Amino acid sequence: MAEKAGVSIGTVDRVLHNRGEVSAVTKEKILAIVNDLNYRPNFLASTLASKRETVFAVLLPKAPSEDSYWTRPMSGITRSADELSQFGVKLELFLFDTEGAASFIEKTAEILENPPAGVLLAPWISREARLFTSKLDALGIPYVYIDSNLKATHPVSFIGQNSFQSGHLAAKLLNYGLPEERTFLLVHVGRELDNQNHLHQREQGFYDYFNEKSIQQNIIKIEIQESETELKQQMAAKGLSPEKVDCIYVTNSRVHLIAGYFSSLNLHPRIVGYDLIPPNVKMLEQDAIDFLLCQNPEGQGYRALNALFDNVLRKLPVEKENFTSIDIITRENLDYYSAK
Structure with missing residues (x-):
């Protein structure tokens, strides 16, 4: 290209990278050649060099x-x-x-x-x-x-992950083969829950499944930080005994906390949560968790x-x-x- 334009390689480089002083006539000449050759600078090569x-x-x-x-x-x-x-x-x-x-x-x-x-x-x-x-x-x-x-x-x-779709899928997995009027527990575990958009998207997807299919299930929502004591208190406040829970959806990776609590009571509701971390794997291997939704x-x-x-x-x-x-x-x- 430099030879064709009759200029130095350095002049071509200054034009291509828009640096340094080059006369308008020379710049126009080089750009015309660039256009004719359909030249595309190898940015990665130039980055390596610089x-x-x-x-x-x-x-x-x-x-x-x-x-x-x-x-x-x-x-x-x-x-x-x-x-x-x-x-x-x-x-x-x-x-x-x-x-x-x-x-x-x-x-x-x-x-x-x-x-x-x-x-x-x-x-x-x-x-x-x-x-x-x-x-x-x-x-x-x-x-x-x-x-x-x-x-x-x-x-x-x-x-x-598409959070809404994953919540929709969680509802489908939990509800599969069940009659209506079962008790479902939807659990958010963590802090600043009102400010975590993806958890609310999962929740909305979960509810949307039942609304879309016109399925009547008793869905009870609980929000806790990270305490088994909180879980017991919240359930008691809603008049819900552990034995009455048929299915549980935990909207994040802390599903092992909920599964561990019910397992300690020798109760095995159908449970869906998120992510292949070691505590969840352990609960999955013990059949205390039925499904983990993972997102690579x-x-x-x-x-x-x-x-x-x-x-x-x-x-x-x-x-x-x-x-x-x-x-x-x-x-x-x-x-x-x-x-x-």
Whole structure:
């Protein structure tokens, strides 16, 4: 191309990357040749050559233990980061406590002190996440959601499960083969529950199944933090004895807490929850949990960072919504799934 234009390689490089001084006539000549040749610069090769560093911020809940859910997406993010490090990608991790909003707000403030090239985040609490992403929008910083999505915001992409559909599926699994007028328990376990959008989407999908099919079941909703005592108190307050519960839907990975309580009473209602973490696997193997709905969190983390990389550095369009599969895991297929 340089030879065809009668200029140096350096001049061509300045035009292609819009840097340095080049006369208008020379620039027009080079761009015309670029158009004739349908030339597309190899951005990755030029990035490797320039040794430039690009910082992405990762904002996720802090995993309380090695057995908890949030270790899984982090492993996928780490794997992607290792592969992308050759292109100058560097991660800065910001892990917040899920006890309330304060830690999330603190970490978002830290991110904005030194704005990164892009942000990968779990919008774990809706109100604060909306405020943070509005600031990213104002700064022109792209961001990718993982695990849950927020309407009326502007992420480059969302990678995660369709929460509404997974709730719909949970209802179908629990209700299969049952007569009407059974007692169903819908349990949210955690803090800031009114501010967790994906749990409410799962709940809405659950109710939608029964409304769509015009099935009459007695559905009782309970919200607790993380205490068996709370569960007993909430059930007692609603006049519900454990023996009367036919089916239970737990909207997150803490299903093992509920299954463990009923198992300790030698009761075995049909139970559906989320995620293939060790405490849930144990309950599944013991038939205390019937179904786990899994969403490949490692794959979510891997795909989310790649989507941010493709958008920010490769300047490629990425899918607005990337729904992961909704895998139904039982004791019978557990070993096959674990081997993936």
